[in-house]
Amino acid sequence: MTSAITARPDAPRVARWFHALADEARVNIVEMLSHKERCVCELERVLGIAQSRLSFHLRVLKEAGLIADRKEGRWMFYGLQREMLDQIAAYTKSVKPGKHAGSCAVACCD
Amino acid sequence: MRRRALLRVGNRFLRNPNGLPRLPHPLPIDMARVAQWFHAASDTTRLGMLEFLSQRERCVSELQKILGVPQSSASFHLKVLMESGLVRQRREGRWKYYSLRGETLEYMIAFTRIVSPGEHAGTCPLSCCQ
Numbered sequence: 001m002t003s004a005i006t007a008r009p010d011a012p013r014v015a016r017w018f019h020a021l022a023d024e025a026r027v028n029i030v031e032m033l034s035h036k037e038r039c040v041c042e043l044e045r046v047l048g049i050a051q052s053r054l055s056f057h058l059r060v061l062k063e064a065g066l067i068a069d070r071k072e073g074r075w076m077f078y079g080l081q082r083e084m085l086d087q088i089a090a091y092t093k094s095v096k097p098g099k100h101a102g103s104c105a106v107a108c109c110d
Numbered sequence: 111m112r113r114r115a116l117l118r119v120g121n122r123f124l125r126n127p128n129g130l131p132r133l134p135h136p137l138p139i140d141m142a143r144v145a146q147w148f149h150a151a152s153d154t155t156r157l158g159m160l161e162f163l164s165q166r167e168r169c170v171s172e173l174q175k176i177l178g179v180p181q182s183s184a185s186f187h188l189k190v191l192m193e194s195g196l197v198r199q200r201r202e203g204r205w206k207y208y209s210l211r212g213e214t215l216e217y218m219i220a221f222t223r224i225v226s227p228g229e230h231a232g233t234c235p236l237s238c239c240q
């Protein structure tokens with residue numbers, strides 16, 4: 001059981017992944033990036049979010065590892081990181097009913 | 111601005127659902143709802159609750175004992191989880207039992223699949239999407 005605990009991503013890290021998708025604007029950004037990478041100008045135009053706000057949301061997504069940026073000339077392009085989406089899916093799958101993702105101090109788990 | 115875009119499920123996802131139940135096409139959800147699911151799972155106490163509920167249903171006193179949080183805090187977090195549709199409540203006598211709603215977790219997994227790079231989950235007014 002100990003190995004199962006160490007193999008699992010720690011809770012604050014998982015919470016950060018989910019927090020990145022816990023805002024409607026960020027979900028919209030992720031949806032737009034699902035087609036291909038986009039520059040800030042495209043995101044700004046389509047989503048109608050002010051650039052300062054957009055930069056904040058992009059930073060949250062980047063810090064959670066959901067997107068990566070690439071500089072081309074004077075433009076910054078943002079693209080989705082598939083591995084992170086896969087990790088989120090794997091975690092969510094592991095807590096599906098009947099799985100018992102963690103370990104706990106109650107009698108049924110001893 | 112509130113964008114109520116229905117998520118378009120990619121053909122690849124429908125053909126190869128990886129053991130997921132067949133989902134309605136398009137997914138009848140808007141982005142605010144998606145954000146609400148992920149918000150519910152974005153707190154370490156609530157993640158702990160999800161993990162302990164993943165084996166079987168539990169009452170609030172069990173959750174409180176395991177997670178070491180006061181009842182007011184446990185009740186607040188359970189309320190957030192219930193409002194997002196991740197957890198359901200069942201009353202038995204004077205006890206309330208909480209359990210996970212697997213279908214919401216399936217939708218969350220489906221969301222991560224349909225926004226995988228190259229899928230283009232939604233629609234937008236850019237020329238590439240017309």
